[in-house]
Amino acid sequence: MILFKKYQNIIFVFFIALLALTSNIYAKTPRILMVGDSWAWFLYLGRGLRDALEDCGLGEFEEVGIFTTVPGSEARDWVNPKWLEQVKRELDTYPTIDIVHLSVGGNDFLNHWRIDMPPEEKEKLFQQVVEDTEKIIKAILDMKPNLRVALIEYDYINKRKGRATCQELNKAGAELSRLRMEMCKKIDRCRYVQTYGLMQYHFGAPPDLKPQTVTLPGQYPDYSPFPGGNPDYCNSPEAMMDNVHLSDLGYYYLALFCVQTLYKEWLLNPLKVEENESNN
Numbered sequence: 001m002i003l004f005k006k007y008q009n010i011i012f013v014f015f016i017a018l019l020a021l022t023s024n025i026y027a028k029t030p031r032i033l034m035v036g037d038s039w040a041w042f043l044y045l046g047r048g049l050r051d052a053l054e055d056c057g058l059g060e061f062e063e064v065g066i067f068t069t070v071p072g073s074e075a076r077d078w079v080n081p082k083w084l085e086q087v088k089r090e091l092d093t094y095p096t097i098d099i100v101h102l103s104v105g106g107n108d109f110l111n112h113w114r115i116d117m118p119p120e121e122k123e124k125l126f127q128q129v130v131e132d133t134e135k136i137i138k139a140i141l142d143m144k145p146n147l148r149v150a151l152i153e154y155d156y157i158n159k160r161k162g163r164a165t166c167q168e169l170n171k172a173g174a175e176l177s178r179l180r181m182e183m184c185k186k187i188d189r190c191r192y193v194q195t196y197g198l199m200q201y202h203f204g205a206p207p208d209l210k211p212q213t214v215t216l217p218g219q220y221p222d223y224s225p226f227p228g229g230n231p232d233y234c235n236s237p238e239a240m241m242d243n244v245h246l247s248d249l250g251y252y253y254l255a256l257f258c259v260q261t262l263y264k265e266w267l268l269n270p271l272k273v274e275e276n277e278s279n280n
Contacts, residue, residue: 030094031267034065035087035140036078036103039154041069042241043251049101052255053263061267063101064094074111075104075132084139091143098270099263100140100149105129109176110244115164126176130183137190146271148189150262153177153217155195155254158234158243166234166243170196174227181223189271191220191262195254197229199239199246202253209233219261 034040044065053061108129137149156170184192194217204211217228239250
């Protein structure tokens with residue numbers, strides 16, 4: 001009986017050790033923090049980025065975003081120091097994170113742009129969105145010396161607003177996006193990812209736009225073509241969950257595009273920080 005208990009204890013310890021070893025083998029390293037509005041939120045909830053990382057041979061890494069993605073939030077919300085403090089808390093909780101996936105500004109545009117607004121009012125709105133986005137990026141970059149921020153743009157949507165067709169709304173959105181692209185090019189450790197036309201490339205668009213017949217959105221450094229796709233069309237219903245948000249498959253394609261065009265490079269080539277810098 002005593003001998004049985006002895007072996008029972010040994011077997012128990014063995015299985016505990018095996019469980020711990022297995023957990024370590026399959027544990028993923030948090031490297032990307034999702035920050036921003038519903039586009040970041042849905043992408044995080046659907047695990048589109050995690051799936052894309054695995055499909056690109058980067059399954060050892062994962063994203064975090066439950067406390068830093070807020071549906072309906074505007075860029076003007078994220079410049080609030082209390083909101084930025086939450087980003088800092090997550091970075092402190094997960095010290096291995098060195099990439100921020102940022103999605104902000106879309107709600108500022110959708111909530112406040114009108115097709116009949118005076119030109120000076122539109123210019124003021126666009127400039128405010130650009131300034132707020134810049135403040136957010138710089139505030140986040142100041143949190144860690146090895147951090148890099150990717151501002152992920154929105155794609156065409158199927159929404160109408162007032163007298164504006166979806167094409168007119170998308171055209172105005174692309175105008176604002178170009179300003180943000182130019183802003184990002186001036187910030188070290190920041191990259192703008194253009195995504196206009198990505199859903200059209202994968203899904204086509206009614207009535208007669210076939211998949212893979214449009215150009216993919218141009219990327220750094222010249223971002224040509226800008227915008228990608230065909231701005232005379234909106235998006236296929238298959239690409240959309242509603243008239244503003246992508247479907248699960250749409251968000252997966254967005255995540256895959258981010259990994260293929262940028263995140264793979266950043267994940268495999270993290271910034272080296274001198275020891276004295278990291279202690280500051």
